[in-house]
Amino acid sequence: MSLTTLRARIERLGAGMSAHVWRIGFASRFLGYMLLHSGTALKRFHLTIAEIYFAGVLSLIIILVSGLFVGMVLGLQGYETLQRFGASESLGVLVALSLVRELGPVVAGLLFASRAGSAITAEIGLMKATEQLSAMEMMAVDPVARVVAPRFWGGVISMPLLAALFSAMGVFGGYLVGVQLIGVDAGAFWSQMQAAVDVRNDIMNGVIKSLVFGVAVTWIAVFEGYDAVPTAEGVSRATTRTVVTSSLAILALDFVLTALMFTGGEK
Amino acid sequence: MNRSTIDLWVGVFVVMGFVALIFLALRVGNLASFNTGETYRVEAKFGNIGGLKVRAPVKSAGVVVGRIVDVRFDNESYEAVVLMDIEQAYQFPRDTTAKILTSGILGEQYLGLEAGGDAKMLASGDRLRLTQSAVVLENLISQFLFNKAAEGKDAAE
Amino acid sequence: MLRDIDLAIERGAVVGIMGQSGCGKTTLLRIIMGALAPTRGEAIVLGHATRSLERDGLYAMRRKMGMLFQFGALFTDMSVFENVAFPMREHGALPEELIHDLVMLKLQAVGLRGAAHLRPTELSGGMARRVALARSIALDPQLILYDEPFTGLDPISFGVIVRLIRELNDSLGATSVIVTHDVQEALGVVDYVYFMAAGRVIAKGTPDEIRASPEPFVNQFVNGKPDGPVPFHYPAPDYRADLELASA
Numbered sequence: 001m002s003l004t005t006l007r008a009r010i011e012r013l014g015a016g017m018s019a020h021v022w023r024i025g026f027a028s029r030f031l032g033y034m035l036l037h038s039g040t041a042l043k044r045f046h047l048t049i050a051e052i053y054f055a056g057v058l059s060l061i062i063i064l065v066s067g068l069f070v071g072m073v074l075g076l077q078g079y080e081t082l083q084r085f086g087a088s089e090s091l092g093v094l095v096a097l098s099l100v101r102e103l104g105p106v107v108a109g110l111l112f113a114s115r116a117g118s119a120i121t122a123e124i125g126l127m128k129a130t131e132q133l134s135a136m137e138m139m140a141v142d143p144v145a146r147v148v149a150p151r152f153w154g155g156v157i158s159m160p161l162l163a164a165l166f167s168a169m170g171v172f173g174g175y176l177v178g179v180q181l182i183g184v185d186a187g188a189f190w191s192q193m194q195a196a197v198d199v200r201n202d203i204m205n206g207v208i209k210s211l212v213f214g215v216a217v218t219w220i221a222v223f224e225g226y227d228a229v230p231t232a233e234g235v236s237r238a239t240t241r242t243v244v245t246s247s248l249a250i251l252a253l254d255f256v257l258t259a260l261m262f263t264g265g266e267k
Numbered sequence: 268m269n270r271s272t273i274d275l276w277v278g279v280f281v282v283m284g285f286v287a288l289i290f291l292a293l294r295v296g297n298l299a300s301f302n303t304g305e306t307y308r309v310e311a312k313f314g315n316i317g318g319l320k321v322r323a324p325v326k327s328a329g330v331v332v333g334r335i336v337d338v339r340f341d342n343e344s345y346e347a348v349v350l351m352d353i354e355q356a357y358q359f360p361r362d363t364t365a366k367i368l369t370s371g372i373l374g375e376q377y378l379g380l381e382a383g384g385d386a387k388m389l390a391s392g393d394r395l396r397l398t399q400s401a402v403v404l405e406n407l408i409s410q411f412l413f414n415k416a417a418e419g420k421d422a423a424e
Numbered sequence: 425m426l427r428d429i430d431l432a433i434e435r436g437a438v439v440g441i442m443g444q445s446g447c448g449k450t451t452l453l454r455i456i457m458g459a460l461a462p463t464r465g466e467a468i469v470l471g472h473a474t475r476s477l478e479r480d481g482l483y484a485m486r487r488k489m490g491m492l493f494q495f496g497a498l499f500t501d502m503s504v505f506e507n508v509a510f511p512m513r514e515h516g517a518l519p520e521e522l523i524h525d526l527v528m529l530k531l532q533a534v535g536l537r538g539a540a541h542l543r544p545t546e547l548s549g550g551m552a553r554r555v556a557l558a559r560s561i562a563l564d565p566q567l568i569l570y571d572e573p574f575t576g577l578d579p580i581s582f583g584v585i586v587r588l589i590r591e592l593n594d595s596l597g598a599t600s601v602i603v604t605h606d607v608q609e610a611l612g613v614v615d616y617v618y619f620m621a622a623g624r625v626i627a628k629g630t631p632d633e634i635r636a637s638p639e640p641f642v643n644q645f646v647n648g649k650p651d652g653p654v655p656f657h658y659p660a661p662d663y664r665a666d667l668e669l670a671s672a
Contacts, residue, residue, distance in 0.1 A: 046270060053273045057280045096295045131497035135556075138457060138491040139511045140483035146514075161284025168287035171295055190294070198322075199296040207288070 027223045034149050034222070037142060041149035051154025055116040055218075059162060062111055067166035070107060071173025074098055078174070079182050091184050092193030095174030100197060100206045101262065104167030106254050109213035112159055113246035117221035120151050121242040124225025125235035133226075148226060152218050159214025160207050167206065205261045212253055217246040306333065306352035307391035311365040311378075316347045317401025318376045319367050325351050327380040332357045335378060351378065353389075360385035361393065367401035376401060426451055426623045429465075433616075438593050438600040440610045443620035444645070444654065449603045452620070453571055456601065457491065458482045470567060487515060490560030491569040495576075496552040498544040504531070504555050505540040511562040530558040533595075534588055550581025554588070561592055567599050568592070574606040586613050607646055611635065619645075 041048050078094040124147065127133050133143040171193075178184040197203065221242045228238035316338065325333035333353035341348050353359070362383030369376050383397070426448045433439050441449045454460040455467050458474040467474045472485050498507050508527045512518055518526075531537040534554040544552060553573065560568060573585055590613055593600045604610045611617070611631040619627035619634065619642055627634060627642045635646055644652030660666070 046274075049277050050270075050273055052277045052280065057276045060280065060283075100291060100295065126500075130495065130500070131493045132499055134459075135491070135493055135497040135499075137459070138486055138489070138493075139514065139559075140486040141511075141514045142483075158280075161281065161287070164284055164287040164291060167295075168290050171291070193295055197296040199292050203288075203291050203296050 023227075026227075027219070030144075030223055030226065031219055034144050034152060037145040038149045038153065040142075040145040041153050047146075047150040048153045048157070051150045052158055053154075055112075055120065055151070055154045056158030056162060059112055059115050059158070060165070062115055063108055063162045063166050064169050066107065066111055067104075067169030068173040070103055070166075071095060071099065071170030071175075072177045074103075074170065075174035075177030075182070079178055079184065088184055089188040090192055090196075091174065091178045092189035092191075093196040095178070096171055096193045096197050097202060099167040099170040099174075100202050102254070102258070103170065105163045105206055105209035105213055106250060108163040108166040108210065109159065109217060109250045110247055112155075112162060112214075113217045113221070113250065114243050116155060116158070117217050117242050117246050118239045120155065120218070120221040121225040121228070121239045122235060124148065124151070124222065125228035125230075125238050128226065128228055129230040129232070129235055131230075144226075148222050152222050155218030155221065156211070156214045159217070160210040163206065163210035163213075201261075205257075208261075209254065209257050212257060213250050216249045216253060220246045220249060305355035307355060307389075308336065308350060308352055309389055309391070309393055309395060310348055310350050311395040311398050312341065312344070312346045312348055313365075313367065313398050314346060314400040315403055316349060317367055317403060319349065319378065319401065320376075323375065323377050325353060325378045325380060327357070327359070327382065332380065349378065358388040359383075361387045361389055362397060363389065363395055364397040364399065365395045366399040369402075426455075426462075428624055431618055431625060431628070433599060433601060435599050436593075436597065437615045438590065438602065438613060440614035440617045441601065441603045441620060442605060442607060442610060442617060442645070444605065447620045448623040449620050450571065451623075453569060453601070453603050456567075456569060457489070458485060487563060488565055489567045489569065490563070490565035492553070492557050492560050492571065492573055494572045495549070496544075496556035498547075498552055498556055498559070500544050502544075503540070504536070504542050504544070504547070507544070507555060508559045508562055510559065515563065526562070530562055531555075533561070533592065534558045535584070548581075550577050550584065553577070553581070553585065557585075557588060557592070561596065564596055565598060566596075567601070568596075570600065570602040570604070572604055572606075573602060574604055574609055582609060589613055607648075611646075 074095045075091065078091050078098075079088055082088045082090055082094065124133075127143075127147065133147065136143040136146060175186075175189065179186045179189050224238040224242045224245070225235075228234045319335065319338070321335050321338055323335045324331045325335065333351050335349060336352050337350040339348045339350070340346075349365075359380060360383045362385040364381045364383065366379045366381065367376055368379045389395070429452065441452060443449050451460065455462055455474070456469055458467075458469065458477065461467075461475045470485055470488055472481065474482070474485075477485060498504075499510065502510070505527055508530055509523050512523050512526060527540070528537055531540055534557055536551060536554050536558065539547070539551065539555070544555070547555065570589065573589070574582060577585065586609060589600060589602065592598070602610060602614060611634065614631060616630060617628060617634045618625050619637075619639075621641055627637050627639050629637070634642060637643060637646070641653040643649070644654060650656055
């Protein structure tokens with residue numbers, strides 16, 4: 001490899017990275033602007049309610065079904081492993097803690113990103129491509145306040161509710177498999193679970209996680225849509241970017257939050 | 268889809284979400300036994316607290332009567348100082364013993380209270396005089412080996 | 425990039441800005457809109473210099489303007505009625521009955537009052553553009569901008585739009601600026617023309633003056649000649665050399 005090609009490649013790498021950093025800065029300013037101009041979304045709340053419908057209600061089926069299946073698998077796998085140590089009565093603890101602390105927020109977040117996040121990006125991107133956003137600007141209506149902010153708040157409000165529903169369905173699925181199917185003692189299942197799952201530490205932290213994920217996913221979805229290249233190809237690429245970036249963000253944030261919440265400060 | 272239908276579905280969704288949260292809090296978590304009642308604070312010193320952690324339960328006769336609130340180190344007496352909150356409803360005599368026990372064989376460690384016979388009860392700020400430290404596995408093993416060695420020596424003599 | 429642009433648009437006139445794609449006419453339109461600021465010089469629209477306007481001032485100015493985008497840019501999640509009602513609802517606290525009547529008025533002006541309940545996806549291209557036109561005049565603007573209004577229309581819709589541009593301009597007492605490269609049709613409706621190429625105004629005048637213009641580029645454009653100042657052949661190396669290379 002000659003020196004010039006090597007240099008060219010390094011230059012491209014550097015330019016690519018600084019382009020990414022620049023983009024994050026741009027996205028942050030966009031978030032700040034949108035938060036400042038969220039007045040319309042809150043005053044004319046029916047706009048946000050419509051977005052809660054599109055992001056939350058329409059994701060219900062996938063969340064509930066996935067939650068049920070994940071809970072059932074947890075029940076099966078959990079029993080399989082626990083009974084080797086004679087600890088099958090702790091199945092409830094295993095299922096509940098796994099869901100409430102981790103799987104609920106994370107998996108619901110990933111599903112939300114791929115279903116609702118991509119839809120939001122596609123919607124906004126398409127509006128940009130067909131000049132609807134410019135038309136709004138021309139009619140002296142701020143498209144960020146009118147189109148973007150309601151979608152952001154709709155997503156942020158929906159996400160914790162969806163994560164809670166996922167966890168609840170999961171616990172129910174674990175119960176179905178563990179107690180009804182396999183025959184773990186129902187009393188032990190619930191009582192051990194209740195003794196081990198702490199409202200403040202586990203459930204509240206799970207809710208906080210899902211809120212953080214909600215903000216991250218919806219911010220990414222909204223920004224990618226707004227920043228998309230206004231062509232059909234550009235919109236499709238933006239949608240893909242939303243799903244990929246949101247998923248990575250969820251997993252990375254999950255690590256950071258878990259480290260902060262569940263391991264720090266042992267006395 | 269007109270506005271009132273959307274409102275209806277969003278309402279249903281939000282209600283479902285809150286029901287799920289309440290279910291998690293009550294049926295899955297320990298909110299039902301969450302006591303925000305009155306407590307009084309008592310301390311105890313130990314030679315070794317083993318694996319006792321903050322928020323570990325304080326039990327007597329197997330029933331949870333309080334929680335560990337803080338764990339500190341006394342630099343002068345080189346002992347561990349444990350602070351606990353006991354529910355106001357449960358009064359213990361001043362000569363109650365505090366022991367660090369393990370639930371099951373490999374379970375979590377908790378603080379067990381065995382009531383004494385003193386007529387006077389513990390008040391907030393008091394210190395439990397009689398304590399028993401946690402069992403440290405290494406000490407147990409070395410003691411066992413020491414005993415075995417001593418036995419062997421005796422037999423040889 | 426635009427250079428040496430010096431044009432004045434008379435109130436009440438219908439003015440056309442014409443030229444090849446990429447000549448800068450859309451950029452000029454965006455400057456009039458206030459979406460772009462001129463790097464040198466001034467753009468004074470409706471009495472305000474656009475460069476000095478902050479967001480609020482810009483929005484206040486735009487409330488007196490209407491713009492028709494190339495393919496209509498109707499909001500796809502709303503019906504025709506709601507599209508036309510949009511500017512009215514966003515900018516005033518008008519009671520619903522009044523909004524209803526106003527929307528019907530505007531739709532009647534473009535001949536689509538019966539289509540009020542349809543959705544944009546159910547409209548043909550020409551109808552969509554007419555609805556967009558109704559929306560752009562919803563607040564009785566003083567200045568109406570048209571970005572390629574004739575693109576992709578069948579002859580009948582064409583005639584409809586042409587008629588509407590003139591009628592609305594006169595009945596509202598407004599000024600209209602049309603950016604287009606549909607020469608013959610535009611020349612039939614405008615009062616004055618600015619001809620652009622490569623970012624400059626190379627000719628201006630009434631439609632008759634433009635048709636008779638001696639300027640070779642204008643001549644090629646107006647008469648649709650395939651070759652002239654804008655060459656037929658894209659710059660290429662010597663033909664012989666290319667063929668000989670291929671057979672070598």
